Amino acid sequence: MARHDVEEEMKRFFVDKVTDPPVLSGEQHKHLSLVLRARPGDNVILCAGDGYDRICTIKDIRRNETLLTLREKVRNESEPDISVTLFMSVMKGDKNDLVVQKATELGACEIYPVITKFVQNHERVVKTERLNKIAAEAAKQCGRSMVPIVRDTINFKDIPCMLGGFDLVVFPYENARELSLKGFLTAIDKSAVKSVAVVVGSEGGFADDETLALTNAGVVPVTLGKRILRAETANIAVLSVVMYELEQWR
Numbered sequence: 001m002a003r004h005d006v007e008e009e010m011k012r013f014f015v016d017k018v019t020d021p022p023v024l025s026g027e028q029h030k031h032l033s034l035v036l037r038a039r040p041g042d043n044v045i046l047c048a049g050d051g052y053d054r055i056c057t058i059k060d061i062r063r064n065e066t067l068l069t070l071r072e073k074v075r076n077e078s079e080p081d082i083s084v085t086l087f088m089s090v091m092k093g094d095k096n097d098l099v100v101q102k103a104t105e106l107g108a109c110e111i112y113p114v115i116t117k118f119v120q121n122h123e124r125v126v127k128t129e130r131l132n133k134i135a136a137e138a139a140k141q142c143g144r145s146m147v148p149i150v151r152d153t154i155n156f157k158d159i160p161c162m163l164g165g166f167d168l169v170v171f172p173y174e175n176a177r178e179l180s181l182k183g184f185l186t187a188i189d190k191s192a193v194k195s196v197a198v199v200v201g202s203e204g205g206f207a208d209d210e211t212l213a214l215t216n217a218g219v220v221p222v223t224l225g226k227r228i229l230r231a232e233t234a235n236i237a238v239l240s241v242v243m244y245e246l247e248q249w250r
């Protein structure tokens with residue numbers, strides 16, 4: 001079996017830090033021992049958010065913790081070289097779940113749920129704890145070494161002053177006509193881009209004054225072509241294109 005397949009079989013656990021010897025406690029210990037019914041001798045991977053996978057063997061399963069032995073520390077190659085932050089306007093129902101899951105698979109490192117003018121009132125309470133759990137599950141499944149952070153919900157008006165810290169801002173706007181996403185990404189010096197912000201509207205799209213606030217901040221709106229995509233499709237499509245164009249799909 002290829003290394004990738006072997007690692008796929010091993011369960012991945014995200015921990016704040018790795019102790020010596022490594023242990024799993026709390027929910028992770030319960031999950032491993034009771035749900036997965038792991039046994040001494042089984043292997044697991046510990047990720048502490050530092051870009052390394054620690055391959056460990058279970059030494060002992062105690063009442064309150066699982067004791068591990070560190071076998072090998074290997075670099076996790078699955079993280080993208082660029083850091084992508086998604087500003088995801090809040091969508092209806094479980095669309096937010098879908099986008100957080102897919103954004104995690106596609107390599108986003110930070111997600112802000114955003115309340116825009118056209119987000120409906122009854123959709124405005126976002127369960128970020130739940131979204132963080134979804135991100136953690138997706139990160140495990142796709143073999144990442146870190147879990148993207150789903151931040152607390154922000155208002156659209158907070159965005160313009162947050163954008164200064166990014167090398168590139170991608171703003172798909174349903175009424176943009178002049179510049180395509182392709183044209184936009186072709187014109188930039190990709191080697192200089194280390195951090196990207198992606199700002200996508202909700203089902204209702206962006207209000208004129210929201211678009212103006214972004215263009216006043218120097219952001220260029222781009223079109224995704226002739227068809228209007230659903231908000232969840234637009235989030236996933238733009239992240240895919242950004243990862244592809246910035247050469248993260250090798």
Ligand code: SAH
Pocket residue numbers: 171172173174175176199200201202203204205206222223224225226227228229230231234235
């Ligand atoms: N209700 C709006 C569409 C919103 S689509 C209307 O009818 O005009 C949701 C979001 O997806 C948009 O705000 C935008 O960010 C993105 N989007 C969808 N299709 C797009 C396209 N063809 N070009 C640019 N952005 C698009």
